[in-house]
Amino acid sequence: xxxxxxxxxALLLGLLGLGVSxxxxxxxxxxGEEVAEAWGAKNVVATIVLGVRLWDTLFEILVYAxxxxxxxxxxxxxxxxEPLPPVAETPLLRRSADLLLGPAAVFALYVASSGHLGPxxxxxAGAILGTALLxxxxxxxxERLSAELREPTLEWxxxxxxxxxxxxxxxxxxxxxxxxxxxxxxxxxIAVEVAIGAWVVLHRFALSRGEV
Amino acid sequence: MEGLAGAALAIALVGLGLWTLIVRRNLIWxxxxxxxxxxxxxxxxxxxxxxxxARPPIAGLGPGPSADPLPHALVLxxxxxxxxxxxxxxxxxxxxxxxxRTQDVRRLEREEGEWPERLGxxx
Numbered sequence: 001x002x003x004x005x006x007x008x009x010a011l012l013l014g015l016l017g018l019g020v021s022x023x024x025x026x027x028x029x030x031x032g033e034e035v036a037e038a039w040g041a042k043n044v045v046a047t048i049v050l051g052v053r054l055w056d057t058l059f060e061i062l063v064y065a066x067x068x069x070x071x072x073x074x075x076x077x078x079x080x081x082e083p084l085p086p087v088a089e090t091p092l093l094r095r096s097a098d099l100l101l102g103p104a105a106v107f108a109l110y111v112a113s114s115g116h117l118g119p120x121x122x123x124x125a126g127a128i129l130g131t132a133l134l135x136x137x138x139x140x141x142x143e144r145l146s147a148e149l150r151e152p153t154l155e156w157x158x159x160x161x162x163x164x165x166x167x168x169x170x171x172x173x174x175x176x177x178x179x180x181x182x183x184x185x186x187x188x189x190i191a192v193e194v195a196i197g198a199w200v201v202l203h204r205f206a207l208s209r210g211e212v
Numbered sequence: 213m214e215g216l217a218g219a220a221l222a223i224a225l226v227g228l229g230l231w232t233l234i235v236r237r238n239l240i241w242x243x244x245x246x247x248x249x250x251x252x253x254x255x256x257x258x259x260x261x262x263x264x265x266a267r268p269p270i271a272g273l274g275p276g277p278s279a280d281p282l283p284h285a286l287v288l289x290x291x292x293x294x295x296x297x298x299x300x301x302x303x304x305x306x307x308x309x310x311x312x313r314t315q316d317v318r319r320l321e322r323e324e325g326e327w328p329e330r331l332g333x334x335x
Contacts, residue, residue, distance in 0.1 A: 005234040012230070013223050016256060020219040026280075036271035044269040044278070048285040060289050067296035074303040078310070118270055123288050194292065201299045208306065 040179045041116035049121065050186050051178070058169055061193060065162055068197040075204040090139075097139030104132035112191040116183035125187065126194020133199045142206040149199070158196040161189045218259030225252025239305045239315040243298060250294045257283040257290070 018024075039047045049057050108129040115121030137145045168186055172178070229249025233242050261283040267273045269281035309315055312323060 002235060009227055009230055013227050016223050033271050042271040044281040045284045048281055049288060053285060060293060064292055064296045067300045071299045071303050123292055
């Protein structure tokens, strides 16, 4: 078994090595200027994610939302027999997290809204916001933070942002509209969806802590 | 050169991750291996996008060759889906551990048993 696995792995890694060896010709890359002019976004990666490869991004958002829903429903069925162990709280960490959340949120907003002009976009912005929420949860305690962030509101925001993204993308596909406003709106909505999804996962795992 | 070094590291990471996935018997180790392999795949795609002396794929940064933007776009998908599927897989591991009290795949394959009532009763 191990010998077979080793041979299969060696073949696969050899194949990967062939890919970068320079034996196969590499395709030319179109100039960024033409893409920027045609789509209204300087960042060619943003143009691919939200323009040329839009269908792929839409299904990626759907897969993400479905897996988050799976995590939520799955962990909701777990009921611990013993009470959850309390999380130790330190005032210094809580104060620092409170102070850092604002700048982190502003930075996430900046990354999302300028993603069509430079490095950034909705996915990194969502990851930044989700990480900031995790920091706050570690500092304040998950129970207290989840009481402050009401779950039904978050669910509405998460699924609402998906519906609006789909509507926006549908309008883009039907009408062929391109422009800066579309990229900003789509990136902001994706950031909201990714951040809430990340928060839901971390929150559910934190609530399900305990001895197995 | 940086691209080749990145690709070599990526291939090593993919090999390490897949080896752990195949050989280790613990489910958490298998998921860890899967995640390391996925990180290697991400690094491999990024190193494929590298061109010597290339600038980032953003318009207005001056003349010259640009890095390939397509692998960068693929990487975004890979990272997000990797995070979500890892979370879902961990939920299944929690369920299995709760019901069978083991994370060893051989024991899981060998032993049959009822699911506890709080996990939904019968299978």
